[in-house]
Amino acid sequence: MQIKEVCEKCKLTKKAIEYYESKNLIHPQILENGYRDYSDADIAVLKEISVLRKCGVSIADIAEILTSSNKPAALAKCKYITELRMQRLNDIQKCMDSLIANYDINREFDYLQTLDEYLYTIKEKLVFAFPGNYGLYVSMHFGRFLNGTIDTDEKKYAYDAIVQYLDRVDLYLPAELSEFLEALFNASEKIDAAKIEEETNGKMHEMLADTDGYLERNRxxxxxxxxxxxxDEYQNSEAGKFQRYMLNFQKESGYQEVLIANMKILSPAYAEYLKKVEAANDIMLKKFPKAKDMYELN
Incomplete structure (x- = not known):
């Protein structure tokens, strides 16, 4: 059926349906004339998306639920996270009420410290621990895998190891590279970090889902x-210098041995993601041997 009928059946706008298709949540047949032909299965998925969105479930979580072999269990995980957020808002509101009644910072500091382990997601804790561009970089790079909380002793030890590593590691950039990064995050035309992260993640998801096909389509x-x-143009640019600096930094600082190893403990989803990336890299290097030199891989 055509999109107009789908809009009526699902009570969705055309733009919403197109958006869900762009996120690979539905897969209508594309006819020779370029029109979409939506099946009953597409209708069922769109109704499912509509219900989940009205329950406050994110697009990323909906994508996981749609492909899950146990949808109630996948949704239960989302409900748990929602409950944590609601509890966090209640605790924050209680803190603010107490401060309004009696502005006792020491009392509220102690109160929030007792809640810290479950009040904030791992991503939020890292951003609080490292304000500024440093925390923003960590959040953009790993954030989508760190929306859970620290719920085991093993994760607590891993988190502490990561904080100690990030706090002591010597990440000193040459002046021109510091200026380059500062300009990136403080551009006059404000960069939408969330949009950059979403677009990058979308391309990675497409590539990991069908590595051979993606590489051939974009050869x-x-x-x-x-x-x-x-x-030489790139190698002599500030971006090229920054890439070489980061590659050397990762090799010499214990990046893999400490940061990545403990990130995999904090997030099984990240550990699984790395396996897929490594497999995709192997395929890419076979198809594009010159890529090995590009990243100075040995």
Whole structure:
């Protein structure tokens, strides 16, 4: 059926349906004339999406639920996180009420410390621990895997190891590279970090879902990208210098041994994601051997 009828059946706007398709949540057949032909299965999924969205479930979580073999269990996980957020809001409101009645910072500091383990997500705790561009970088790089809380002793030890590592590691950038990063995050035209993260994650998801197909479909673009990254122009640019600096930093600072190893403990989803990335890298290096030189891989 055509999109107009789908809108009526699902009580959704055309833009909403197009958005859900762009997120690979539905897969209508594309006819020779370019029109979409929506099946009854698409209708069922759109109704499911509509219900879950009205329950406050995020698009990322909906994608997991739709492909889950146990949807009630997948939704129960979302409900648990929602309950934690509601509890957090209640506790924050209680703190603010107490401060309004009697502005005793020491009392509320102690109160919030007792709630810290379950009040905030791991992502939020890291951002609080490292304000500024440093925390923003960590959040953008790992954040989507750290929306849970620290609920085991093993995770607590892993989190503490990560904080100690990030706090002591010598990440000193040359002045020109510091200026480059500062300009990136404080551009006059404000960069939408969440949008960048979403677009990057979307491309990675597409590539990991069908690595061979993705690489073949984008072969020309990938070859041009590898050629540019290998060029003197890029190598002498601030971006090229920053890439080399970060590669050396990761090799010499214990990045893999401490940060990544403990991130995998904090988030099984991240550990699984890394396995897929490593498998995709192996495929890419076979198809594009020059990529090995681009990232100075040995």
């Amino acid at each position: 020309e673009e990938i070859e041009q990208y590898i050629e540019f990254k290998s060029s």
